[in-house]
Amino acid sequence: MFVSLALAALLIEAAAGYPQILVQRxxxxxxxxxxxxxxxxxRWNGDGDSFATRRAYGVALVVLLVAGMAAIGLAATWLFTAALGDIAATLMLAVMASSLLAQRSLDTHVAAVAEGLETSGLDGGRRAVAMIVGRDPERLDEAGVSRAAIESLAENFSDGVVAPLFWLFVGGLPGILIYKAINTADSMIGHLSDRHRAFGWAAARLDDLINLPASRLSAVWIAAAACCVAGASSEAxxxxVARDASKHRSPNAGWPEAAMAGALGLRLAGPRVYHGQLVTDSWMGNGRADLKAADIRRALRLYRLACLVQALVMAVIFLI
Incomplete structure (x- = not known):
C-alpha cells in the first residue's frame, strides 16, 4: 500500500491545488x-460501423488507456526512485498525483454557486451551476440550482476526491492514472446516447466497477463528519443510505448523495431535465426539497469535514 504517497498527495492538493497558471500554460x-x-x-467510432465493431473499438480504447497509464506511472515511479531515492521520489510523485485530486477545485466551483445566488440572484446561480452539471440551467429555480450544486458536491466527492485517493493508496501513481483515465472516458463517452451506447460501453462498465469502493467510503466519511456539523445527523x-442509495440510477452515485441528503435533512436527485429530456429519478433523502444558497453552504461545511475525516484516517494508517 502506498500510504505515504497518498497522504503526501492529499496534503499537497489541499494546500495548493493545481495552479491556474499551469492550466493556462x-x-x-x-x-x-x-x-x-x-x-x-x-477515428474509431464511425457512424457507419456496426454495433459490435464500435463496441470492440471501445474495448480497445479502454485497454489502451489502462496499459498506457500503467506504463507512464511505472516509468515515472522507477525514474524518480532511481534518480532521487525513496523520500524525494515520494514527494515528486505526490506532486504529480496531487494534480489528479479535486478537493480544492470542487469546493471552489460549488461555493461559486452559493455566491452567485447570494450576489446575483437566480441568474448568477444558474451561470455558476452550469459549469459543474449537465442539466439545463434555464429550467432550474433557486431550489433546483441549490440541489444541483449539492448533488454535484456529493457525487464528485466520491469520483473526484475519494476514488482517486483510494486508487493512489492501493496502486500508487499507476493506480490513480488508470482511475482518472477510465473516469474521464466514462464522462466523455460513457452515456447512453446513440453515438456512444456501443463505443462507451466498456468505459461505463469499468467506471462503475472501479468507483464502487469509493462510493461506499464517501458515504462513511460524510456520515462521520455529520457528527461535527450543527443540525446534521450521522444516524439519518x-x-x-440504507433506504435510498440502491434506488439511484447509478450504482454508485446514490451512496454519497443519500448520505449528504440524510445528514442535512434534505431531498436530492428526483425528477430533473438533461438536454431537454425529463429524467424521473428517485429522491435521495426525505427532508426539504425547497433549498437555498444557505443549504449549499451547509453542504460545503459537511464536505470539508468529510475531507478532514478522510485525511485523519490516512494519517492514522500512516502512523500505524
Missing part, C-alpha cells in the same frame, strides 16, 4: 487524457 493531465479519448472517438445519513 500547459493544460491539465485530465485535459491531455481527454484529448486522446476525443481523438479515438473521432446512514438511514438514508
Amino acid at each position: 500547459i493544460g491539465h493531465p485530465v485535459m491531455w487524457i481527454g484529448a486522446l479519448i476525443a481523438w479515438a472517438d473521432r 445519513a446512514l438511514q438514508s
Whole structure:
C-alpha cells in the first residue's frame, strides 16, 4: 500500500491545488487524457460501423488507456526512485498525483454557486451551476440550482476526491492514472446516447466497477463528519443510505448523495431535465426539497469535514 504517497498527495492538493497558471500554460493531465479519448472517438467510432465493431473499438480504447497509464506511472515511479531515492521520489510523485485530486477545485466551483445566488440572484446561480452539471440551467429555480450544486458536491466527492485517493493508496501513481483515465472516458463517452451506447460501453462498465469502493467510503466519511456539523445527523445519513442509495440510477452515485441528503435533512436527485429530456429519478433523502444558497453552504461545511475525516484516517494508517 502506498500510504505515504497518498497522504503526501492529499496534503499537497489541499494546500495548493493545481495552479491556474499551469492550466493556462500547459493544460491539465485530465485535459491531455481527454484529448486522446476525443481523438479515438473521432477515428474509431464511425457512424457507419456496426454495433459490435464500435463496441470492440471501445474495448480497445479502454485497454489502451489502462496499459498506457500503467506504463507512464511505472516509468515515472522507477525514474524518480532511481534518480532521487525513496523520500524525494515520494514527494515528486505526490506532486504529480496531487494534480489528479479535486478537493480544492470542487469546493471552489460549488461555493461559486452559493455566491452567485447570494450576489446575483437566480441568474448568477444558474451561470455558476452550469459549469459543474449537465442539466439545463434555464429550467432550474433557486431550489433546483441549490440541489444541483449539492448533488454535484456529493457525487464528485466520491469520483473526484475519494476514488482517486483510494486508487493512489492501493496502486500508487499507476493506480490513480488508470482511475482518472477510465473516469474521464466514462464522462466523455460513457452515456447512453446513440453515438456512444456501443463505443462507451466498456468505459461505463469499468467506471462503475472501479468507483464502487469509493462510493461506499464517501458515504462513511460524510456520515462521520455529520457528527461535527450543527443540525446534521450521522444516524439519518446512514438511514438514508440504507433506504435510498440502491434506488439511484447509478450504482454508485446514490451512496454519497443519500448520505449528504440524510445528514442535512434534505431531498436530492428526483425528477430533473438533461438536454431537454425529463429524467424521473428517485429522491435521495426525505427532508426539504425547497433549498437555498444557505443549504449549499451547509453542504460545503459537511464536505470539508468529510475531507478532514478522510485525511485523519490516512494519517492514522500512516502512523500505524
